[in-house]
Amino acid sequence: MTPSQLRSRIKDENFCKNIISYLENIIKEDLSWINPAFEHLISVSSDMESTIFGSVSNCIEDKENTKHNLSDEDKGEQEYFYSGKM
Numbered sequence: 001m002t003p004s005q006l007r008s009r010i011k012d013e014n015f016c017k018n019i020i021s022y023l024e025n026i027i028k029e030d031l032s033w034i035n036p037a038f039e040h041l042i043s044v045s046s047d048m049e050s051t052i053f054g055s056v057s058n059c060i061e062d063k064e065n066t067k068h069n070l071s072d073e074d075k076g077e078q079e080y081f082y083s084g085k086m
Contacts, residue, residue: 001009009015 010019
């Protein structure tokens, strides 16, 4: 069915009811079989997220701890890179 055919048929009340019924059946379909397949991926995703955010947190802490020990030249470089002028 082409888009133009669908547009013309959608005006038919019986066709609309059938489409709605069809979509409701799809939405209500039991998808519990998918859950075990994705549990592993969710676990891996959570592990990756904690690793990534842990690394970012460590970088932020390192930056906070070292920013006061920079030479004047390094401070200028740091301001240049963090200002977005790069």
